[in-house]
Amino acid sequence: MEPFLLQHQSYLTIESWVKQFPNLIAGITTKNGGCSKGSFGNLNLGYHVGDAIGDVCANRTKLAELLQIPLNRWVGAEQTHDVSIKKITKADCGRGSDSYDHSFKGTDGFYTSESDILLTLCFADCVPLFFIAPDKHMIGTAHAGWKGTVHKIGRHMIEAWGKEGINAQQIFVTIGPSICGKCYIVDDYVINFVQNTLEDNDKKPYNLISDGQYSLDLRELNKQILLKAGVPDQNILMTDFCTSCDHKEFFSHRRDQGQTGRMLSFIGWKERANRL
Template identity: 65%
Template sequence: MEPFVKNNHSYLSIDSWMRRFPKLTAGFTTKNGGTSKGYFKTLNLGFHVGDDVTVVSSNREKVSELLNFPLSSWVGAEQTHDTILKKITKSDRGIGSDSYENAFKGTDGFYTDEEGILLTLCFADCVPLFFIAPERRMIGIAHAGWKGSVGQIAKKMIDSWGQEGIRPDKIYVAIGPSICENCYMVDQHVINFVEKSLVEGAAFTYNLISEGQYSLNLQELNKQILLASGVPEQNILQTGLCSSCDHEEFFSHRRDKGRTGRMMSFIGWKE
C-alpha cells in the first residue's frame, strides 16, 4: 500500500504515521497549488532556484496554512549533497524559513525531540528520508541524492540517534517520492561509490543498461543501508511514486533539465 497519501492537491501525508500519532505532521509537497510561473509553476518552495523570492515566500505561507504549522516554526537548510546532520531546538525556529541566506549552511538532515518545530528540506529527484522513534518523540528528515546516499546519510541518522540512546529497532523510516531506477541513469564513476557503500550480501541496487551506463535505484540503496544499520524491514515504508515519471505531481531536476522548482519534505510535532 502506498504510504504517501494525497490529502489535497498540494501535499501528500505519511498517513499511517499521522493516524497513529495525532500531533504529528509529516509528508511531502507536490508541485500544485501555488502561484509561481514558468519553469516553477506552481508550488515551488525552493528559494535557491531562480524563482521570485516573494512568490516562494507566499507559496510557503500557503503550505503553512494548509499544514496549520506557522512559518515562524519552520527550519530550512542550504543543502549541499553532503551528510551533515543538525539537532534542532526551539531556539532555531525560523532559521531558513523565509530566506535561503539565513538557512543552516551545509546541512542535509535535521532531527529533534521538541514540539512546535517543522523540519523542512527541498527536493526535485533526490530521496527524502523521514525518521521517527515514537517512544522517545524523536523525529528527523534527510536529503539523499546519490552523494548523500553513498555517504550513508541514512546510517548517520541512525548512529546519531544511537548516541541519544535510541536503538535501531525502535526507529521507523519512510522513503519518499524521488526519481525511480527507470528514470535514473548514472555512469561507472557513481557505481564505484555505490559498490563501496553497500554491505556484503546486500541486494543489487543497479543494472547495467549499456557500456558504462547503469540504472540506479536510489530508494533501494537507502533501504539496504537502513537494513544494514539495524532498522528492521517491517519498520521501513517505501513509496512507489517517482518524481520524474509523474509530470502532473512533481518537479524533476533530471526530467526538466535543471530548470525547475522544488518540493518540500516536512515533519514536526504540533504543540
Template identity: 65%
Template sequence: MEPFVRNNQSYLAIESWKDQFPGLVAGITTKSGGVSKGNFETLNLGFHVGDEVNDVCVNRKEVARQLDFSLNHWVGAEQIHDIVLKKVGQEDRGKGSDSYDQSFKGTDGFYTNEDGVLLTLCYADCVPLFFIAPKSRMIGTAHAGWKGSVGQIARRMVVSWEDEGIEAKDIHVVIGPSICENCYIVDNRVVKLIENILEDVDRKPYNLVSDGQFSLDLRELNRMLLIAAGVPERQIMVSGFCTSCDRELFFSYRRDQGRTGRMLSFIGWKELSNHS
C-alpha cells in the same frame, strides 16, 4: 502499501504515521497550488532556484496555512549533497523559513524531539528520508541524492540517534517520492562508490543498461543501508511515486533539465496548544 496519500492538490501526507502518532505532521508537497510562474509553475518552495523570492514566500505561507503549522516555526537548510545533520529545537524556529540567507548552512538533515518545530528540506529527484522513534518522540528528515546516499546519510541519522540513547530497532523510516531507477542513469564512478559500501548483498540496487551506464534505484539503496544500520526491515516503508514519471505531481531536475522548482519535505510535532 504506498505510505503517501494525497489529501489535496498541494501535498501528500504519510497517512499511517498521522493515524499512529497524534500531533505529527509529515509529508511532501506537490508542484500544484502556488503562485510561481514559468518553469516554477506553480508551488515552488525552493529559494535557491531563481524563482521570485516573493512568490516562494507566498507559496510557503500557503503550505503553512494548509498544514496549520506557522511559517515562523519552520527550519530550513542550504543543502549541499553532503551528510551533515543538525539537531534543532524551538530556539532555531524561523531559520531558513522565509529567507535562504538565514537557513542552516551546509546541512542535509535535521532531527528534533521538541514540539512546535517543522523540519523542512527541498527536493527535485533526490530521496527524502523521514525518521521517527515513537518512544522518545525523536523525529528527523534527510536529503539523499546519490552523494548523500553513498555518504550514508541514512546511517548517519541512525548513529546520531544511537548517541542520544535510541536503539536502531526502535526507529521507523519512510522513504519518500524520488526519481525511480528507470529514470535515473549513472556511470561507473557512482557504481564503484556504491560497491564499496554494500557488502554481502545478493541483489544490487543497480543494473547495467549500456556500456558504462547503469540504472540506479536510490530508494532501494537507502533501504539496504538502513537495514545494514540496524533498522528492522518491517519498519521501513518505501514510496512508489517517481518524481520524474509523475509529471503532473512533481518537479524533476533530470526530466526538466535543471530548470525547475522544488518540493518540500516536512515533519514536525504540533504543539499541544494547537490541538485545542
C-alpha cells in the same frame, strides 16, 4: 502498500504515521496549488532556484496555512549533498523559513524531540528520508541524493539517535517520492561509489543497461543502508511515487533539465503549533 496519501492538491502525508500519531504532521509537497510561474509552476518552495522570491514566500505562506504551522516555527537548510545532520531546538525556529541566506549552512538532515518545530528540506529527484522513534518523541528528516546516499546519511541519522539513547530497532523510516530506478541512469563513476557502499551485499540496486550506463534505484540503496544500520525491515516503508515519471504532481531536476522548482519535505509534532 503506498505509504503516501494525497491529502490536498498541494501535499501528501505519510498516512499510517499521521493516523497512529494524531499530533504528528509528516509528508511532502506536490508542484500544485501555488503562484510560481514558468518552469517553476507552480508551488515552488525553493529559494535557491532562481524563482521570484515574492512568489516563493507566498507559496510558503500558503503551505503554512494549510499545515497550520506558522513559518516562524519552520527550519530550513542550505543542502550540499553531504551527510551533516543538525539537532534542532526551539531556539532555531525560523531559520531558513523566509530566507535562504539565514538557513542552516551545509546541512542535509535535521532531527528533534521538541514540539512546535517543523523540519523542512527541499527536493526535486533526491530521496527524502523520514524518521520517527515514537517512544522517545524523536523525529527527523534527511536529504539523500546519490552523494548523500553513498556516504550513508541514513546510517548517520541512526548513529546520531544512538547517541541520544535510541536503539535502531526503535526507529521507523519512510522513504519518500523521488526518482525511480528506470528514470535514473548513471555512469561507472557513480556505480563505483555504490559498489564501495554496498561492500558484501548480494542484492544490487542497479542494472547494466549499456556500456558504462546503469539504472540505479536510490530508494532501494537507501533501504539496504538502513537495514545494515540495524533498522528492522518491517519498520521501513517505501513509496512507489517517481518524481520523474509523474510530471503532473512533482518537480524533477533530471526530467526538466535543471530548470524546475522544489518540493518540500516536512515533519513535526503539532501539540502547541496548531494555530496561526
